[in-house]
Amino acid sequence: MSKDVEREVLKMYDGSRPNEDDLFETSNVNHIAWSMAVFFAGLSIWLAIALVNAENQRYALMTNKCPDPLFKGGIDKGCLVTVHSRDHWWEHLWYGITHVTGKPEHTERYPSRR
Numbered sequence: 001m002s003k004d005v006e007r008e009v010l011k012m013y014d015g016s017r018p019n020e021d022d023l024f025e026t027s028n029v030n031h032i033a034w035s036m037a038v039f040f041a042g043l044s045i046w047l048a049i050a051l052v053n054a055e056n057q058r059y060a061l062m063t064n065k066c067p068d069p070l071f072k073g074g075i076d077k078g079c080l081v082t083v084h085s086r087d088h089w090w091e092h093l094w095y096g097i098t099h100v101t102g103k104p105e106h107t108e109r110y111p112s113r114r
Helices: 002-012 031-062 077-082 089-096
Strands: none
Touching: 031 077, 031 089
């Protein structure tokens, strides 16, 4: 009789047993995809910073904001590192993104012979 009582008690508490299939937690997050997304976001930020610096120096050279005080026609390279040629950094970024192609100097490969 005691075995029947024991079976009844085990049947009552059968639902409280741990599910051994989910005993070890598994992650459903795709870590490679998130790692690549973070990497490419960092890469795009780094490239944007490089574009802002390059456009800042290009515009400073174009407007002659860093002339060399000793040599006429020279460039002060120390000034190019610290110059702020436009008011805000986003102006450099916007100009660098919107002006991708340069202006060609020659429209024809060879000048026409007459």
